[in-house]
Amino acid sequence: DSGVTQTPKHLITATGQRVTLRCSPRSGDLSVYWYQQSLDQGLQFLIQYYNGEERAKGNILERFSAQQFPDLHSELNLSSLELGDSALYFCASSGDAREQFFGPGTRLTVL
């Protein structure tokens, strides 16, 4: 158990809908990272937050957004969903910045 929690574990929705994925980092970790794992793109970095502020952006679509709240939990919002957004979404947190601890992931299925 990494200490990072993600909810929900599974999410099934329809095209055009909007969903929110939630991540609670390990106690005390200020950094949160979001990754997407899909069959065609593999594992790729989406976005990083540090203590409430966006720190880095990767291959994140404009339809996707994220934020980190004062209690350090983070949410990834995915809107206007397409079939290709079906993937496993991981959250990771980090304290000393060298090592990231991954949550169990949220599996999103878009029908």
Next chain:
Amino acid sequence: AQSVTQPDIHITVSEGASLELRCNYSYGATPYLFWYVQSPGQGLQLLLKYFSGDTLVQGIKGFEAEFKRSQSSFNLRKPSVHWSDAAEYFCAVARPSGTYKYIFGTGTRLKVLA
């Protein structure tokens, strides 16, 4: 641009045989290096990591990896594979400053024959 290459998409070995999974990276400086394992439908489990120092790193489940700067490689090894090692293995690198975001390789799927 930084990149990570895992040249072998699939590898099949017999139980008890030795294993080596290859990982090569392209980076401006020596990055932080990681190996993760993912069982079907599961999350990512860290096997081992390299930040600096001794280039031979010991990890969990009997795995080890060797960092070779001259070859830009960080290959994962296990002397005797168990059936439970069947999974997908990912090599990842992170820049040792700045955002520390991970760049993952495409993964190597390991099949173990009884």
